[in-house]
Amino acid sequence: MTPEIGQFALVLAFVTAIYQFAVPMYGAWRGDSRLMAVAPPAALLQFGLIALSFGCLTWSYITSDFSVENVVRNSHSDKPLIYKISGVWGNHEGSMLLWVMVLALFGSAVAAFGRNLPPSLKARVISVQGSISIAFLSFILLTSNPFNRLDPAPIEGQGLNPILQDPALAIHPPLLYCGYVGLSIAFSFAIAALIEGKVDAAWARWVRPWTLAAWMFLTSGIILGSWWAYYELGWGGWWFWDPVENASFMPWLIATALLHSAIVVEKRNALKVWTILLAILAFSLSLVGTFLVRSGVLTSVHAFAVDPARGVYVLGILCVFIGGALTLYAWRAPTIKTGGLFAPISREGALVVNNLLLTAACAAVFIGTLYPLVLESITGAKISVGPPYFNLTFGPLILPLLLLVPVGPMMSWKRADMWAAIQRLWAAAVVALVVAVAAMAWQWRGPWLAPLGAALGAWLIAASVQEMLNRAKFASVPFAVALARLKGLPGAAWGMMIAHAGVGVMVIGIVGITSWKQEIVTVLKPGETQEIGGRTVTFIGENPVTGPNYTADRTRFRISSGGVEVSEIWSEKRIFKPSNQPTTEVGIEPFLDGDLYVVAGDRAADNGRTVRFYFHPLVWMIWLGAALMFLGGCCSIFDRRYRVGAPKKAKIPVTQPAE
Amino acid sequence: MAMTRKQQRGALIGAGLGALGLAAGLILYALSDTITFFYTPTDVVEKGVQPGTRFRLGGLVADGSIVRGQGKTVSFTVTDTAGTMPVTYVGILPDLFREGQGVIAEGVLDAGGSFRADTVLAKHDENYMPREVADALKEKGVWQQSDKPAKEGTQ
Numbered sequence: 004m005t006p007e008i009g010q011f012a013l014v015l016a017f018v019t020a021i022y023q024f025a026v027p028m029y030g031a032w033r034g035d036s037r038l039m040a041v042a043p044p045a046a047l048l049q050f051g052l053i054a055l056s057f058g059c060l061t062w063s064y065i066t067s068d069f070s071v072e073n074v075v076r077n078s079h080s081d082k083p084l085i086y087k088i089s090g091v092w093g094n095h096e097g098s099m100l101l102w103v104m105v106l107a108l109f110g111s112a113v114a115a116f117g118r119n120l121p122p123s124l125k126a127r128v129i130s131v132q133g134s135i136s137i138a139f140l141s142f143i144l145l146t147s148n149p150f151n152r153l154d155p156a157p158i159e160g161q162g163l164n165p166i167l168q169d170p171a172l173a174i175h176p177p178l179l180y181c182g183y184v185g186l187s188i189a190f191s192f193a194i195a196a197l198i199e200g201k202v203d204a205a206w207a208r209w210v211r212p213w214t215l216a217a218w219m220f221l222t223s224g225i226i227l228g229s230w231w232a233y234y235e236l237g238w239g240g241w242w243f244w245d246p247v248e249n250a251s252f253m254p255w256l257i258a259t260a261l262l263h264s265a266i267v268v269e270k271r272n273a274l275k276v277w278t279i280l281l282a283i284l285a286f287s288l289s290l291v292g293t294f295l296v297r298s299g300v301l302t303s304v305h306a307f308a309v310d311p312a313r314g315v316y317v318l319g320i321l322c323v324f325i326g327g328a329l330t331l332y333a334w335r336a337p338t339i340k341t342g343g344l345f346a347p348i349s350r351e352g353a354l355v356v357n358n359l360l361l362t363a364a365c366a367a368v369f370i371g372t373l374y375p376l377v378l379e380s381i382t383g384a385k386i387s388v389g390p391p392y393f394n395l396t397f398g399p400l401i402l403p404l405l406l407l408v409p410v411g412p413m414m415s416w417k418r419a420d421m422w423a424a425i426q427r428l429w430a431a432a433v434v435a436l437v438v439a440v441a442a443m444a445w446q447w448r449g450p451w452l453a454p455l456g457a458a459l460g461a462w463l464i465a466a467s468v469q470e471m472l473n474r475a476k477f478a479s480v481p482f483a484v485a486l487a488r489l490k491g492l493p494g495a496a497w498g499m500m501i502a503h504a505g506v507g508v509m510v511i512g513i514v515g516i517t518s519w520k521q522e523i524v525t526v527l528k529p530g531e532t533q534e535i536g537g538r539t540v541t542f543i544g545e546n547p548v549t550g551p552n553y554t555a556d557r558t559r560f561r562i563s564s565g566g567v568e569v570s571e572i573w574s575e576k577r578i579f580k581p582s583n584q585p586t587t588e589v590g591i592e593p594f595l596d597g598d599l600y601v602v603a604g605d606r607a608a609d610n611g612r613t614v615r616f617y618f619h620p621l622v623w624m625i626w627l628g629a630a631l632m633f634l635g636g637c638c639s640i641f642d643r644r645y646r647v648g649a650p651k652k653a654k655i656p657v658t659q660p661a662e
Numbered sequence: 663m664a665m666t667r668k669q670q671r672g673a674l675i676g677a678g679l680g681a682l683g684l685a686a687g688l689i690l691y692a693l694s695d696t697i698t699f700f701y702t703p704t705d706v707v708e709k710g711v712q713p714g715t716r717f718r719l720g721g722l723v724a725d726g727s728i729v730r731g732q733g734k735t736v737s738f739t740v741t742d743t744a745g746t747m748p749v750t751y752v753g754i755l756p757d758l759f760r761e762g763q764g765v766i767a768e769g770v771l772d773a774g775g776s777f778r779a780d781t782v783l784a785k786h787d788e789n790y791m792p793r794e795v796a797d798a799l800k801e802k803g804v805w806q807q808s809d810k811p812a813k814e815g816t817q
């Protein structure tokens with residue numbers, strides 16, 4: 004019965020979405036406030052129905068209802084509860100259901116919190132959200148129904164791919180989807196603004212927090228995925244320029260550009276037409292990402308769909324939305340009035356450079372990701388575009404940007420003195436120089452570029468700190484006053500400083516793992532040792548282990564440093580029950596100077612074991628850097644000026660409860 | 663020195679074209695230099711791939727061909743059922759690497775006609791065959807739906 008309720012709720016949600024799209028749009032066109040007022044309740048109802056449907060599917064998973072085909076294919080009664088639940092989105096149908104649920108969630112958030120929005124803008128935004136829901140709900144209902152029944156029902160399910168049974172991967176898809184789909188709000192605002200023909204500071208104040216929220220989700224989703232790849236796949240890397248990774252990285256790059264250009268719209272009323280284009284592009288790339296991953300044109304652990312009908316359907320959605328949005332843009336953008344003027348050397352100018360480099364870097368990633376697909380469909384030749392391509396294109400485009408990040412905030416709006424801005428950064432430059440020398444002394448073997456990379460990271464961190472100290476005027480007013488000023492700085496200033504410093508921290512981590520990584524593959528017998536990363540690792544021995552749904556061989560190692568035992572780690576070769584699929588659990592011991600990383604390989608002669616050791620210097624700084632970027636986003640999103648929202652029209656006490 | 667609207671638009675467009683040009687140049691240069699082709703053992707012979715070329719070799723691991731040499735070195739044969747190619751690899755093979763299964767190896771063809779792989783990719787799960795391998799086998803007409811999802815218990 005539960006699956007039928009879920010299915011029925013989904014159909015009702017589809018009908019509601021049509022209503023949510025058509026009625027408010029018509030109302031806004033006619034200027035009929037009663038028709039426009041339909042939008043918020045419709046959005047909330049649509050979300051409620053999809054949530055009910057999602058709840059029904061989750062219930063089928065929790066109770067292991069094997070009469071549902073989707074549950075049979077992706078679950079097993081022996082699985083721990085958390086992986087039964089994460090199994091809901093560990094497959095194509097369920098993950099699409101999650102996708103539309105997040106979409107409806109964002110739409111209803113606009114409905115619930117958008118009380119200060121001008122009524123016609125609000126109606127149009129919610130209506131555009133409804134149109135996206137129509138597309139994806141029909142996709143689910145027509146090609147990917149998660150509620151299909153099986154008769155007779157099997158006794159047991161086929162289980163979830165064991166490498167997906169992992170806490171980080173359980174929350175990675177929901178976070179990533181919140182990011183992808185969150186960008187739909189910026190898209191809807193852009194479309195609504197194009198229809199209205201009006202973009203102003205209030206519009207930017209509305210778009211920016213939504214984009215920021217989406218960006219934060221995207222940042223954390225991407226980094227969780229890469230953290231998972233680091234410790235679960237056992238390849239000793241954290242980023243592979245895999246098409247699926249690129250699919251989430253492209254919207255991230257454009258969302259980052261959008262965050263920065265929206266500031267210019269808000270503060271200076273300039274770059275409006277460009278910002279609209281970025282808002283359209285950011286969500287379009289989310290759709291492209293969804294297409295790449297869901298259509299099966301790529302094969303990786305993420306590509307569940309191999310049914311060509313699905314690929315064609317998503318491609319159709321892609322063409323309608325991206326094509327439609329860009330057509331509307333070409334038609335309506337010229338009607339939007341251009342705003343404030345600025346000199347090339349100015350804060351605005353710096354943000355334009357930021358935008359151009361981020362967009363160009365995104366273009367490089369885009370071409371590298373799609374070129375093999377296009378080439379194969381035209382000539383039939385099969386090629387792969389790997390890390391060397393991306394290092395050669397993405398690197399030279401992003402390095403100047405990183406170098407310039409500290410300079411931008413030092414420049415004044417409208418017209419600035421570049422030389423004065425650079426002079427104010429002398430302290431940061433000294434810190435960067437010291438770090439370069441220290442890095443050379445610490446790791447003299449690595450490539451010559453590495454110390455410069457570390458210096459670049461230090462430059463970003465030091466300049467962020469210096470920027471805050473300058474703003475608080477530590478140099479010119481008494482210490483206590485400056486401290487009070489520092490505390491009183493707006494959340495957005497703190498957010499910028501923390502996020503930019505986070506980029507610097509991440510750069511140092513990336514330099515560490517790419518330039519100074521050590522890797523040794525060897526065969527060890529119990530009692531034998533291996534030196535790596537300045538430490539000694541001793542192979543203790545092996546013992547069998549039984550887990551909830553697997554059996555394993557545990558290979559144990561002792562780490563000692565300078566003759567003193569530090570800790571013990573293990574790596575496991577696991578065999579999972581329903582499928583007999585083998586997996587490897589990596590052993591990782593984190594130290595301040597880096598991770599010691601052990602992967603057990605195959606058995607060798609005389610009780611020996613092939614073992615792969617890695618030392619990954621400073622890898623924790625990658626995770627810390629991403630966490631700081633997220634934290635910076637939090638500070639900025641809680642800035643006072645976004646809570647005030649768009650200027651209120653009249654002083655009517657707001658007493659009615661949230662809809 | 664404030665600019666007029668027209669000058670500002672010109673400067674923005676110029677900067678945009680500059681960035682695009684830089685990106686286009688880098689992309690074209692990188693694409694000519696860094697891409698890797700995918701071949702099956704038959705392709706290697708038919709297309710006359712020169713020793714020293716870097717490419718991806720795909721096919722099935724031939725039955726009974728895996729030989730573990732001294733410690734870390736492993737050798738095996740990749741077959742597309744029409745042609746075969748010996749492969750050597752130093753390191754740890756993926757968990758799902760086994761005889762009769764699809765595999766992709768990336769590396770360099772040496773002068774002796776054998777392939778020195780530095781990366782070996784197998785599938786991520788039981789139900790999945792690398793797409794290039796599946797396509798290549800379909801072309802050769804030897805594709806079998808052996809790796810479709812198991813349906814035990816569903817009759």
